[in-house]
Amino acid sequence: AQTVTQSQPEMSVQEAETVTLSCTYDTSESDYYLFWYKQPPSRQMILVIRQEAYKQQNATENRFSVNFQKAAKSFSLKISDSQLGDAAMYFCAFTAGAGSYQLTFGKGTKLSVIP
Amino acid sequence: DGGITQSPKYLFRKEGQNVTLSCEQNLNHDAMYWYRQDPGQGLRLIYYSQIVNDFQKGDIAEGYSVSREKKESFPLTVTSAQKNPTAFYLCASSSPREGINEQYFGPGTRLTVT
Numbered sequence: 348a349q350t351v352t353q354s355q356p357e358m359s360v361q362e363a364e365t366v367t368l369s370c371t372y373d374t375s376e377s378d379y380y381l382f383w384y385k386q387p388p389s390r391q392m393i394l395v396i397r398q399e400a401y402k403q404q405n406a407t408e409n410r411f412s413v414n415f416q417k418a419a420k421s422f423s424l425k426i427s428d429s430q431l432g433d434a435a436m437y438f439c440a441f442t443a444g445a446g447s448y449q450l451t452f453g454k455g456t457k458l459s460v461i462p
Numbered sequence: 463d464g465g466i467t468q469s470p471k472y473l474f475r476k477e478g479q480n481v482t483l484s485c486e487q488n489l490n491h492d493a494m495y496w497y498r499q500d501p502g503q504g505l506r507l508i509y510y511s512q513i514v515n516d517f518q519k520g521d522i523a524e525g526y527s528v529s530r531e532k533k534e535s536f537p538l539t540v541t542s543a544q545k546n547p548t549a550f551y552l553c554a555s556s557s558p559r560e561g562i563n564e565q566y567f568g569p570g571t572r573l574t575v576t
Contacts, residue, residue, distance in 0.1 A: 351504070380562055392505075392552060392567035399562075438504055442563045448493055448512060448556075449520075450565055452504035 349374045351441050353453035360429045361461050367414075368424045368456045370439030378444030381415070381422045386436040386455070395437070398422065400444075426458075434460045465489065466568035468553050473573045475547075483538045483571045485553035494536035495554040495565065498522060505552060511536055512558075540573065547575045 350373045360366035372381070383395040398406045398415050406413050410430075414423045426433055439453040466487045475481045487494065493512050497505040507520030511530040525544025530536055536555075540547045550572050554565040 356502075380564075382564070384567075390550060390570050392554075394564065394566070397562075397564065445562070446558060447563055448495075448510055448518075448558060449507060450495075450505075450563060452506075454502065454504045 349376070349441050349443070349451045351439050351451050351453040353437075353439055353456050355456045356454070357457045357459070359459040359461055360426070360433075362429055362431060364429055365425060365427045366429055366458065368426075368437050368439075368458065370422045370424070370453055372420050372422065372439070372441050374420070374441065374443070376443045379447075380442050380444070381413075382440040382442075382450075383411070383413070383422075383424045384438045384440060384452075385433075386438065387432075387434070392438075396424070429460050431460050431462065434458060466553060466555055466566060468551075468568040468571050471569065471571060473571055475573070475575050477575055478542045479575075480539055480541050481547075481573065481575075483540070483551055483553075483573065485536045485538065485568060486534055487536075487553075487555045487566075487568075488534060489555055489557070489566065490533075491555035491557045491566075492533070493556045493558055493563075494530070495556075496520075496526070496528065496536070496538045497552045497554065499550040499552060499570075508538065508551075540575075547573060549573060 495510040496508040509528040511517040553568040
């Protein structure tokens with residue numbers, strides 16, 4: 348069974364600064380995908396970024412980027428130039444490769460953005 | 463606009479009553495899912511369905527039931543057997559045939575049972 352661990356229940360960042368959220372996972376699968384989801388106060392889950400395990404290059408989406416360390420089973424999210432709208436719960440999630448239906452979530456990190 | 467709708471946004475029930483949460487999608491996705499979210503917890507999978515007329519239990523299926531009679535719809539019934547039904551419920555869908563199980567979520571239903 349897969350597990351996903353987010354060791355930082357809460358974090359804060361000054362507006363315009365950079366913050367990194369941590370995520371580690373445990374799996375015996377060789378083919379898998381990792382995601383970061385954002386859940387703002389509206390509670391709508393929004394996909395922020397995804398990483399395919401077979402890709403060595405770290406994924407980037409505008410101000411969001413990941414540091415994927417496959418050997419260490421680490422998948423951190425970096426938010427650059429933080430904005431007030433980035434304040435939310437962030438969840439790391441894992442799914443095994445093609446044909447897998449299950450998505451395993453971490454418990455989340457609550458990010459506050461200080462004006 | 464394509465998306466997932468859940469209704470109602472807030473639902474209140476008395477203990478001992480069954481209640482059904484609605485989930486509809488127009489994304490033409492084959493797979494649909496129900497998750498439960500509690501404070502301080504991640505999302506936990508209740509049930510999922512890969513295709514019409516088929517569904518599988520997730521990690522916390524006890525006290526819940528589902529049906530999948532149409533591709534677009536995947537209603538969840540919270541039965542009186544569910545010991546702690548008060549929670550936030552999220553529905554999701556995906557199209558695993560495209561090679562990756564990237565799930566899209568609805569806005570959720572907050573269920574309060576007293």
